[in-house]
Amino acid sequence: MFGTATASLAALLVCSTLVAARPAVRNLKNLAEFNKLIKHHKENTGLPVIVDFYSDGCGPCRQIAPMYKKMAKAMKGKAVFTKVDVNFARDISGAQQIRSMPTFQFYSMGKKKHQFSGGDPNQLQQWAQNLATDAEKYNVQLTKDNLIAFYKENAPDKIDEAKIDELLAKAGEGGGPGHYKLVKKLNKKYGKKPELLPNENLMDKDEKKKKEEAKAGPGIKKATTEELKAELELRMEAEQDKKDQEAEDSDEEEVSPIKFFSKGDYAERVAIVGAGPAGLAAAIYAARAGLRPVVVAPPMGGQLQGKGVMVENYPAVAGVTGPMIVADMVKQAAEFETVFLQELVDEVDFSSRPFTIKTNTTTFQAHTVILSTGADSRWLGIEGEHKYRGGGVSSCATCDGFLYKDQEVIVIGGGDTAMEDALVLARTSSKVTVIHRRDSFRASHVLAQRVLQNDKIEVLWNKTTVKFEGEKVALPSDGTEGETEEIDSLTTVHLKDTATGEASTIKCTAAFVAIGHIPNTKFVEGKLTMDKQGYVVAKGDGSTKTSIEGVFAAGDVADKVYRQAITSAGSGAMAALDAERWLSEEGIGDEAAEAEAEMMRELLAEAAMEEREETEYPDTYKEPKKEEPKKEEPAAEEPTVDDNGEEIVEEVEEEAAHTEL
Ligand SMILES: Cc1cc2nc3c(=O)[nH]c(=O)nc-3n(C[C@H](O)[C@H](O)[C@H](O)COP(=O)(O)OP(=O)(O)OC[C@H]3O[C@@H](n4cnc5c(N)ncnc54)[C@H](O)[C@@H]3O)c2cc1C
Numbered sequence: 001m002f003g004t005a006t007a008s009l010a011a012l013l014v015c016s017t018l019v020a021a022r023p024a025v026r027n028l029k030n031l032a033e034f035n036k037l038i039k040h041h042k043e044n045t046g047l048p049v050i051v052d053f054y055s056d057g058c059g060p061c062r063q064i065a066p067m068y069k070k071m072a073k074a075m076k077g078k079a080v081f082t083k084v085d086v087n088f089a090r091d092i093s094g095a096q097q098i099r100s101m102p103t104f105q106f107y108s109m110g111k112k113k114h115q116f117s118g119g120d121p122n123q124l125q126q127w128a129q130n131l132a133t134d135a136e137k138y139n140v141q142l143t144k145d146n147l148i149a150f151y152k153e154n155a156p157d158k159i160d161e162a163k164i165d166e167l168l169a170k171a172g173e174g175g176g177p178g179h180y181k182l183v184k185k186l187n188k189k190y191g192k193k194p195e196l197l198p199n200e201n202l203m204d205k206d207e208k209k210k211k212e213e214a215k216a217g218p219g220i221k222k223a224t225t226e227e228l229k230a231e232l233e234l235r236m237e238a239e240q241d242k243k244d245q246e247a248e249d250s251d252e253e254e255v256s257p258i259k260f261f262s263k264g265d266y267a268e269r270v271a272i273v274g275a276g277p278a279g280l281a282a283a284i285y286a287a288r289a290g291l292r293p294v295v296v297a298p299p300m301g302g303q304l305q306g307k308g309v310m311v312e313n314y315p316a317v318a319g320v321t322g323p324m325i326v327a328d329m330v331k332q333a334a335e336f337e338t339v340f341l342q343e344l345v346d347e348v349d350f351s352s353r354p355f356t357i358k359t360n361t362t363t364f365q366a367h368t369v370i371l372s373t374g375a376d377s378r379w380l381g382i383e384g385e386h387k388y389r390g391g392g393v394s395s396c397a398t399c400d401g402f403l404y405k406d407q408e409v410i411v412i413g414g415g416d417t418a419m420e421d422a423l424v425l426a427r428t429s430s431k432v433t434v435i436h437r438r439d440s441f442r443a444s445h446v447l448a449q450r451v452l453q454n455d456k457i458e459v460l461w462n463k464t465t466v467k468f469e470g471e472k473v474a475l476p477s478d479g480t481e482g483e484t485e486e487i488d489s490l491t492t493v494h495l496k497d498t499a500t501g502e503a504s505t506i507k508c509t510a511a512f513v514a515i516g517h518i519p520n521t522k523f524v525e526g527k528l529t530m531d532k533q534g535y536v537v538a539k540g541d542g543s544t545k546t547s548i549e550g551v552f553a554a555g556d557v558a559d560k561v562y563r564q565a566i567t568s569a570g571s572g573a574m575a576a577l578d579a580e581r582w583l584s585e586e587g588i589g590d591e592a593a594e595a596e597a598e599m600m601r602e603l604l605a606e607a608a609m610e611e612r613e614e615t616e617y618p619d620t621y622k623e624p625k626k627e628e629p630k631k632e633e634p635a636a637e638e639p640t641v642d643d644n645g646e647e648i649v650e651e652v653e654e655e656a657a658h659t660e661l
Contacts, residue, residue, distance in 0.1 A: 024072040025052070026082045031091040034084070041080055042110035046138025046177035048131035049107040050124075052083040053093055055299045057260045057342040058101040060119035067121055071128060078132040086299045087258050087330065094305045094323025097386075101299060106131055109177065140196040141175030142183055144168060150186065150194030258334045261294050261341035263364050266591040267354035268294050270579050271366035273345050274520075276302035277565040278372035278555025280329035281572030282579075286370075287336035289580045292590075294366065295333065296341045296359065302326060302374055303556070304565060307390065312402065314565055325565070345373075350527050350548050367588050368550045368579040371536055372572055373520035375556040375563070380412065380513055384468030384490075392490025392510045393468055397421035398564065404510040406430050410493055412465050413514035414438060419447035421514045426456040433506060434459045437498055460495070463504075467494035468511065519557050535560050544575040550586075552578050 028034045028051070041047045052068055054061035072081035086093040086101060096105065099117075106114040106127045114127050144164060151158045172178035179196070187193045270286045272279045275297035286293040304311070307322025317325060334340070343359035354365040377395030379385055385393055394400040397411070401424055409429045411422045414436035425432045434451065439461045441448040451457050469492040493511050495504045519534045529537045529547035536553040539545040544552040554575035555568035583589075 024076065024081060025069055026080070028082050028084050028092060029089055031089070031095055034089075034092045037080070037082065038107055038110055041107075042177070044172060044176055045080075046109060046135050046180070047078070047080050048113075048128070048135050049080045049082060050128055050131075051105040051107070052081075053086055053096070053098045053101060053103040053105070054083060055086050055101045055342060056258070057299065057340065061102040064102060064119040064121065064124070068124070071125065075128060075132060078135070079128050081128075088327075090300075090305075090323040090327035090330075091321060093300055094307075094321065094326075097305075098300050099298075108135065138177040138180045139175070140180055140183070140198060142168070142171070142179040142194055142196055146195045146197070150192075154190045154192060258330065259337070259339045261296075261339045261364075263362060264592050266595065267365035267367055268292075269366070269583055269588065269590065270294070270368050270370065270576070271296060271355075271357050271364075272370045272372060273297065273348070273357070274302070274372035274374060274555070274557070275330065275340075276304060276326070276372065276374050276555060276568060277329065278374070278557075278568040278572035278575070279370070280326070280333050281569035282370045282372060282554055282576040283333035283338040283572075284329070284336060285573045285576030286579065287333060287338045289576070290590075291576075291580060291583070292337050292339065293370075293576075294339050294341055294364070296343060296345050296357065297373075298344055299342045303376070303396075307399070311399075311565065313399070329569075345523055348524055348527065350524075350551060353550070355550070367586070368552065368582060370544075370572075370575045370579060371521075371524065371546070371551065371553045371557055372555045372568070372575070373557045374568075375517040375519040375535070375560070377513065378516045378518060380465060380515070382465060382467055384470070385513070387488050388468045388470050388490045391470060391473075391488045392508075393513065394510065395513050396563075397424045397512045397514070400510070401425045401512075402428055404429055407509045408433070408507065409510040409512065410435055410506060410508050411512045411514055412436075413516075414441045414443060415514070415516065416443045416447055417516060418514035419443040419451050421512050422451050422457050423447075423454065425512065426454050429456070429510075432457045433508070435463050435465055435493075435495065435506075436461055437464045438462065460506075462498045463495045464498055465493055465511075466496050466503075468492075469494065517556070517560065517563075519560075521557060533560065544571055544578050550579075550582055 026037075028037065034051075038049055041049050052061075052065075054065070056062075068081065068083075072079075075081070084092050086098060101117070102119055103115060103117045104124055104127075105112055108131050113131060116123055147164055147168065148159060148161075151164075167182070168179075170178070171182045175197075183193050183196060269291045270282075270293040272282050272286070272293050272295045275283075275295050279295055279297060283293050283295050304322030304326050310319060311317065311322055311325055314325060320328075330340075341359065341362070343361060345357055345359055347358040348369060349356040349358070350369075354367045355369050356363060356365050357369070379395070392404075397420075401409075401421075404425075405428045407429055408431045409425055410433045411418050411425065412435045413421075414434075418434060418436070419441065422432050422434050432454075434457060436459065441451075443451075452459065468490055470488055470490040472486045473489040475487050490509060490511060491507065493506050493508060495506060496502070497504070516533075519530075519536070521530060521534045521536060524536075525534070527548075528551060531537055536546055536558040538553060538558055539547065544554050544558070546553050546558075552575040554571040556563050559567065559571065
């Protein structure tokens with residue numbers, strides 16, 4: 001008998017519809033889908049996967065899109081073409097550290113073979129073709145008959161039908177990379193290969209199989225709940241494919257929640273430079289105050305983009321990575337009428353009002369500016385540093401230290417930041433080793449003493465870090481339950497003695513690079529008060545005001561002490577409130593709306609005048625005319641006799657008497 005859950009699943013299956021061919025360019029929505037696709041083609045088809053990271057606001061992305069689609073259609077069955085909208089699927093672009101658009105990635109057998117940024121059609125075509133040609137070798141099938149024939153000749157004792165079936169099933173049903181690898185292994189062992197058959201087009205086969213499975217269904221009455229669930233998933237996937245295909249067929253681009261900036265005739269009220277937690281919190285507050293702020297920042301950027309692991313210390317936000325938090329903030333800001341200009345600001349002119357903001361494609365004006373461009377960590381620039389970021393190498397001990405609780409970690413640096421990081425980590429890690437390239441610390445005496453006196457902290461003097469090394473570790477993936485993904489994890493740090501040149505290694509699970517930060521303030525250098533390191537200095541009255549009226553600073557660009565997402569978002573909210581107050585005090589409203597309203601008033605007034613002249617109003621609408629008081633006519637003297645000379649008086653009286661009757 002069916003249980004209730006099984007019955008409702010079955011009902012759902014009966015209702016769901018099928019089946020569509022895959023769209024030429026598949027739109028990937030999240031990291032789980034991306035990982036699943038790469039894995040699927042590694043294990044089942046061997047086809048290369050090409051990924052186009054794009055954004056609606058990027059001109060070169062729009063230019064190359066038709067050519068990409070054409071290529072995808074032409075190479076159907078030879079390569080898999082996908083696209084990722086960086087404004088939607090920030091978890092994918094964050095994990096892939098995408099910094100500019102368009103960026104193309106090329107995967108083969110689960111490995112990234114190449115990546116480039118920019119709309120270069122030649123490079124795109126060349127890499128896609130090369131990988132597709134290379135992938136043809138996987139398009140083979142080892143049949144049971146051929147394998148038996150091979151064993152007969154080379155290892156008759158191995159002929160066991162059940163085992164052969166098992167071996168072929170393991171290699172993958174119907175051919176593909178598993179069969180190719182099996183043949184390679186046999187060749188290595190016996191010095192000979194079994195005969196291989198060229199396979200049918202792998203992608204078509206893949207699709208055909210799905211269609212057949214979907215059509216056949218699980219035999220609803222006999223199916224278990226698990227089978228029904230799997231079937232439902234399959235059908236939902238097919239449904240999604242159908243939708244993708246329909247969207248592509250109608251050539252309608254998906255509507256982005258983001259509204260893009262277009263320059264108007266009047267100055268904006270609030271321009272926010274930077275789209276990290278500070279800038280986006282400012283945008284949410286300013287937008288909700290009806291100020292329609294413009295956020296200017298590249299689509300990818302900010303420190304949280306590099307945080308592929310979970311952010312665990314942002315209140316009320318659990319189980320999300322850095323890019324996911326930023327994506328949600330962007331969405332929230334966009335919902336309240338924030339507009340986005342996805343470019344770097346090259347220059348801001350504060351010398352006259354309204355201020356002028358310049359990017360490499362446009363210039364516009366704004367009455368207030370909120371600077372929230374953050375501060376980038378300084379990195380060592382050594383081998384393995386980029387590879388193991390998020391897998392042990394970090395620049396934020398407060399943020400990531402807890403992930404390495406009870407483990408051995410290292411801190412690289414000799415200034416105040418390194419000392420603070422070492423002391424923070426000593427509270428949770430089992431051992432902290434500080435690596436410093438000199439024989440004394442640059443840090444303040446008090447901090448240095450605390451480090452030197454801490455039992456959990458060891459210092460290695462005169463050592464430079466030359467390389468990070470690690471291994472692949474399977475961890476539960478962010479998305480699908482039960483699935484794992486391979487992460488590059490740090491295991492070893494290679495050192496060199498600055499005095500003797502001697503090489504050494506140190507084992508650890510995390511290394512914190514604490515050699516300072518660079519505030520992103522180059523574009524406003526010398527234009528407002530900054531400290532020696534380039535941080536914007538606030539006015540000192542507890543607000544976010546800077547040395548220039550109408551310019552406010554929020555987040556890490558003005559904070560070298562706390563440097564957290566939550567503190568940045570907090571100061572972003574403060575900056576928006578400060579800007580709103582400043583605009584009110586200055587009496588600056590929505591000039592565009594005011595001008596429009598004025599124009600409408602004038603037009604209506606004009607129309608009313610014309611109408612008055614041309615239209616005959618109904619009497620009721622006419623102004624009541626003032627009646628001239630009537631002049632009393634002097635009463636004509638009554639004739640007393642008629643023409644015949646007889647008296648009239650009696651006649652009138654007679655008539656009156658008659659009327660009364
Ligand atoms: C590895 C790592 C892990 C972290 N983990 C955590 C954590 O778990 N929890 C936590 O609270 N904090 C964490 N932090 C710290 C946190 O990310 C920062 O404190 C926070 O992101 C700062 O926010 P912000 O908005 O000031 O700057 P950012 O987030 O750095 O954003 C700066 C923005 O300005 C833009 N920008 C820069 N220059 C320009 C320009 N010229 N024109 C236009 N735009 C520009 C950038 O593209 C970006 O959009 C981590 C930091 C790092 C490096």
